[in-house]
Amino acid sequence: MTALLTLDHLGVRFQSADGAAHSDLVESVSFALQPGERLGIIGESGSGKSLTALAILGLLAHPLVAHGHALLTTPSGEVDVVTASQRRLDGVRGSVVSAVFQEPLASLDPLMRIGKQLAWPLSHHRGLRGDALRRAVLDALVDVQLTNPERIARSYIHEISGGQRQRVAIALALAAEPRLLIADEPTTALDVTVQAGVLELLQREVEERGMTLIFVSHDLPVVAGITDRVLVLRGGRQIELADTTTLLTAPAATYTQTLVAASRQLDAFLPTIEGAS
Numbered sequence: 001m002t003a004l005l006t007l008d009h010l011g012v013r014f015q016s017a018d019g020a021a022h023s024d025l026v027e028s029v030s031f032a033l034q035p036g037e038r039l040g041i042i043g044e045s046g047s048g049k050s051l052t053a054l055a056i057l058g059l060l061a062h063p064l065v066a067h068g069h070a071l072l073t074t075p076s077g078e079v080d081v082v083t084a085s086q087r088r089l090d091g092v093r094g095s096v097v098s099a100v101f102q103e104p105l106a107s108l109d110p111l112m113r114i115g116k117q118l119a120w121p122l123s124h125h126r127g128l129r130g131d132a133l134r135r136a137v138l139d140a141l142v143d144v145q146l147t148n149p150e151r152i153a154r155s156y157i158h159e160i161s162g163g164q165r166q167r168v169a170i171a172l173a174l175a176a177e178p179r180l181l182i183a184d185e186p187t188t189a190l191d192v193t194v195q196a197g198v199l200e201l202l203q204r205e206v207e208e209r210g211m212t213l214i215f216v217s218h219d220l221p222v223v224a225g226i227t228d229r230v231l232v233l234r235g236g237r238q239i240e241l242a243d244t245t246t247l248l249t250a251p252a253a254t255y256t257q258t259l260v261a262a263s264r265q266l267d268a269f270l271p272t273i274e275g276a277s
């Protein structure tokens with residue numbers, strides 16, 4: 001089977017304008033992701049998770065520069081995101097790879113009604129027009145379990161809640177039917193009460209659509225619940241890559257052992273405080 005995504009010594013460097021100063025923020029990340037596979041990227045804050053995700057999306061901007069290779073298999077051949085032209089990237093984003101970020105406002109336009117924002121990818125990628133397009137917009141909103149889709153479609157982003165916004169951002173990311181979805185801490189900024197619902201929704205969409213997933217989080221139990229394999233980053237370096245069960249039961253790297261032990265302690269601790277309240 002051909003890998004959908006192959007990272008070959010992918011790195012991200014901070015490069016000052018005159019080229020005099022530089023620092024390596026991500027170094028030499030390598031893995032191959034098969035179609036339908038669900039990979040977690042875990043690491044503490046600042047470990048390079050988001051920069052890795054942005055590099056795969058071709059979304060890094062000066063002074064950040066990617067090096068190495070990030071090869072995406074697309075219907076029109078292989079694209080190296082690191083070196084691809086803007087035009088080639090525009091053709092890949094949305095339909096081949098799409099993303100949901102921690103902050104839904106990162107992908108949503110505050111000045112455009114939600115229905116109109118969804119209509120664009122639906123018409124562009126699926127060629128829908130008129131009534132069929134209107135129906136597809138409402139269907140997309142129903143699909144992410146938003147009730148009263150007509151009202152949501154007419155609303156601006158400031159008129160709905162944080163949980164609803166992230167559902168809209170997910171609908172937008174799915175609109176062009178991407179093969180690979182990158183979710184970067186998609187529930188971290190949400191109220192605890194709505195986190196589980198959004199996570200469940202993501203998991204269901206990935207399963208139903210047979211999508212390939214990269215799920216980025218600092219939260220090991222959340223990552224473990226949704227992925228087949230996990231990549232551990234620390235200080236921009238790849239520490240370990242293992243299937244999820246192995247990582248949880250027999251972590252090889254000392255750092256991963258610490259992460260697993262810490263999340264176990266939390267597990268043991270939580271029932272105690274819940275029981276006490």
Ligand SMILES: Nc1ncnc2c1ncn2[C@@H]1O[C@H](COP(=O)(O)OP(=O)(O)O)[C@@H](O)[C@H]1O
Binds near residue numbers: 014025045046050052
């Ligand atoms: N635009 C930027 N300019 C300089 N340094 C950055 C920039 N964005 C991120 N960094 C640094 O790169 C490192 C990795 O960041 P990031 O990938 O966002 O971490 P996280 O694992 O929390 O997602 C951090 O030390 C961060 O401070």
Ligand SMILES: [Mg+2]
Binds near residue numbers: 049050051185
């Ligand atoms: Mg991040």
